[in-house]
Amino acid sequence: MKQLKKKPKINTKSLIKTLENLRKDIILTQENNRLSTQPVELDQQRIGRLSRMDALQIQEVAKNAELRRETELRKVEAAIKRLQKGEYGWCTMCGNQIEEGRLLLDPAIPTCLICARNS
Numbered sequence: 001m002k003q004l005k006k007k008p009k010i011n012t013k014s015l016i017k018t019l020e021n022l023r024k025d026i027i028l029t030q031e032n033n034r035l036s037t038q039p040v041e042l043d044q045q046r047i048g049r050l051s052r053m054d055a056l057q058i059q060e061v062a063k064n065a066e067l068r069r070e071t072e073l074r075k076v077e078a079a080i081k082r083l084q085k086g087e088y089g090w091c092t093m094c095g096n097q098i099e100e101g102r103l104l105l106d107p108a109i110p111t112c113l114i115c116a117r118n119s
Helices: 012-032 049-085 101-105 113-118
Strands: none
Touching: 012 049
8 A cells, every 4th residue: 555645744934934044144155255265366575475375275265165155055945946846845866755853954955864875
């Protein structure tokens, strides 16, 4: 006998607000950190070689952080779309219900724990 899937209990209004706030926070952080990813000037008179190397390292760290924020932003936007389509709370890989505790920890999470471990 095929087991019927029950729809997860979700407070849609609260969840949309949470996801929208996450999106705003990520975008605001991106805007505030744009200067960190700007090219480092070659003016050796202004800063020494070691200072320039430090600046390049800081720039690289900022670029990596920006990539993580962009990934998180896409994840949040995808969760909002799933919510609007009525597909929120279901694993995007296997179609099973995502554990409620997992969704509470990360409302944008797209997969159940089993699929996350297997990927």
